[in-house]
């Protein structure tokens with residue numbers, strides 16, 4: 640199925656940590672030849688630069704960091720270090736961090752006709768006009784198992800209990816903060832990935848996106 644290049648079609652994919660939203664967004668982007676942006680990686684980048692600045696940050700520095708972001712710089716394994724992960728959800732509470740990154744995201748979206756963006760506040764704050772809003776959920780047990788697998792690949796010695804604890808804490812911060820908390824937005828499609836394998840996820844997402852494109856008569860089967 641082809642979507643004509645001039646057409647604009649925007650998909651938001653929100654959800655808690657390790658709920659499957661990144662995998663899903665990448666699958667959609669590949670299948671429908673859309674641009675993809677992980678907004679989480681932007682918060683991680685600000686956190687990494689803050690750590691490199693002896694954990695000190697203020698509005699001026701964050702603006703400077705955001706200005707320096709390039710897609711190439713976001714391809715960095717260090718962004719997934721546990722200390723970067725932890726700090727990213729702490730700085731994400733600050734309105735000046737969110738505002739600086741909001742401009743970056745809006746700009747990226749404006750320049751992309753077909754785009755899928757994943758995060759926590761995409762359907763609520765960044766792309767409230769998205770053509771399709773997805774909201775991912777998954778049981779904590781399954782999320783922890785998935786994350787542990789990723790850590791093992793990096794030879795990390797972290798155990799399941801620690802992974803579960805860290806995920807729960809981050810989700811708590813993200814759902815309960817004052818600024819742009821993670822919320823299910825009206826009109827979003829709930830995707831529970833707990834019992835879905837990759838093939839099932841691919842089929843489900845393909846059908847969801849196709850249905851929405853057809854509804855808007857943006858493409859043909």
Ligand code: C5P
Nearest residue numbers: 678679680682727728731758759760809
């Ligand atoms: O999605 P990821 O785990 O990479 O995000 C890292 C952190 O960035 C999250 O825990 C969250 O605190 C923050 N974040 C956010 N809003 C987004 C995306 C990520 O607050 N749209």
